[in-house]
Amino acid sequence: MKFFIDTANLAQIKEAQALGILDGVTTNPSLMAKEGIKGHENILNHYRAICDIVDGDVSAEVLATDYDGMIKEGEMLAALHDQIVVKIPMTKDGIKAIKYFYDKDIRTNCTLVFSIGQALLAAKAGATYVSPFVGRLDDIASDGVELVAQIVDLYRFYGYNTEVLAASIRSTQHIIQCAEVGADVITSPLDSILGLLKHPLTDSGLAKFVEDSKKMNA
Numbered sequence: 001m002k003f004f005i006d007t008a009n010l011a012q013i014k015e016a017q018a019l020g021i022l023d024g025v026t027t028n029p030s031l032m033a034k035e036g037i038k039g040h041e042n043i044l045n046h047y048r049a050i051c052d053i054v055d056g057d058v059s060a061e062v063l064a065t066d067y068d069g070m071i072k073e074g075e076m077l078a079a080l081h082d083q084i085v086v087k088i089p090m091t092k093d094g095i096k097a098i099k100y101f102y103d104k105d106i107r108t109n110c111t112l113v114f115s116i117g118q119a120l121l122a123a124k125a126g127a128t129y130v131s132p133f134v135g136r137l138d139d140i141a142s143d144g145v146e147l148v149a150q151i152v153d154l155y156r157f158y159g160y161n162t163e164v165l166a167a168s169i170r171s172t173q174h175i176i177q178c179a180e181v182g183a184d185v186i187t188s189p190l191d192s193i194l195g196l197l198k199h200p201l202t203d204s205g206l207a208k209f210v211e212d213s214k215k216m217n218a
């Protein structure tokens, strides 16, 4: 399973990259705005900076919501760096844009996916990644992990190449649950990734080893 970090914060991206387990980055307009990134050139420079830090795929979302605007913006983003994956919303124009980019060998991430039907369309259109939003489904008393499991099963049944990228991950437990149902990728805030490191028996066991190592040096 690939690990992406879901942030536009350069310090956190660097920290995750330094761990040696990072496979890519996802961003969205809310995450970019949170970092205070404004204006066309600053946006492009920020994506360039992210690509300089990581080796893997970097999802950059189009701001346009109409077909022509998505095509124009997506082509510009894709030309920016070969690590860029154009992130496109799950709409009628979005599906048309994903098919256009598929025919041009430009990789896409279909975002804001909340149903199996939407995931089916994304795969049919040739999306490189599909992003079901786990946490936002849980927020409305639905089951985000269950949707990830359904999409994984559907894609395997039909042999679609689209990778299932579990997004809107809110906890370490979400990462584990998405891994258990066979997600190809999870994209997560740094804290939830770091949570995988933690176990009280590791801490107490290490404390004992450190204590006993002093006897060995005595």
Ligand code: G3P
Residues within 6 Å of the ligand: 006, 026, 028, 131, 133, 135, 136, 167, 168, 169, 170, 187
């Ligand atoms: O990748 C999409 C993700 O950032 C959405 O997360 O927590 O805003 O639902 P959240």
